[in-house]
Amino acid sequence: MAVQQRRERERAERHRLIVEAARELAEAEGWGAVTTRRLSERVEYSQPVLYSHFASKDAIVAAVALEGFGELAAALRGARAAHVDAHAALRALADAYLDFARARPAVYAAMFVREIDVPFGTEASPAPLKAAFGEFLGALEPLAAARGDDPETLAEVVWSALHGLATLSAGHRLRPDQHDARVELLISRITASPAD
Structure with missing residues (x-):
């Protein structure tokens, strides 16, 4: 043995x-x-x-991506857990996500840009991917409930918006001096009460 x-x-x-x-x-x-x-x-x-x-380079890229999802989940968890207020928690999560994308561009590309043989949004999704998505859900479930939104759909929309910001920023397509204003505008719109 x-x-x-x-x-x-x-x-x-x-x-x-x-x-x-x-x-x-x-x-x-x-x-x-x-x-x-x-x-x-x-x-x-x-x-x-x-x-x-x-089996291939693509399999290696997928392994890097899965490792990245685990790291992203930990970063999001740490950022979100440091705040009780929904707005502050979501802002910290957004900042952690964007910081991760900026600090690890190749890993981020493996996770979200390159084609990989990893199922997203299904029961067969790997645990690290589910954990990262779970952090978005944890931050957004209370907001979704207050708004009458489906929490998973809201999480997908916020994740998509952050991905867009990360990708456009990495490609130098956005004004760098407006980064904080863009993130704050997104978070303010998501955390605003339905009556606002």
């Missing part, structure tokens, strides 16, 4: 190294620079070893 456990640990470590190398290379040079040849050189394993862990 000890030999089997050691092999499993070694395999898990190789898997981690490959994902880490892909992520580092993508952040430094973009996803176009991530090839199995370059990864093989970087982690010092042969290409067949890489293919024993991942």
Whole structure:
């Protein structure tokens, strides 16, 4: 049993190294620079070893994305938990989301821009993705209830709006000096009572 456990640990470590190398290379040079040849050189394993862990580059990108969803969920949870007020909690969540996108552009692209074989919005969605979405739900459920909105739909709309802000900001399509005003306008509209 000890030999089997050691092999499993070694395999898990190789898997981690490959994902880490892909992520580092993508952040430094973009996803176009991530090839199995370059990864093989970087982690010092042969290409067949890489293919024993991942069927393709797309599978490696998906692994990076799943890791990113776990990190995003933790960042959103920490931001949201620091505030009791619904407006402040949602603003902190929005800032954490946008900060994540800005600080990790290649990981963010793997999660939300590149095509990956990961089911979104279904029961089959992976746990890290559900956890990140769950943070949006946690922040928005009380607001949705007060407005009579479906919480998941409201969460999808807010997530979409933040994704748009992140993507347009990364592409230098928005006025940088208006970042805070845009985020505050979005949060104010979402948190306003229906009578406002």
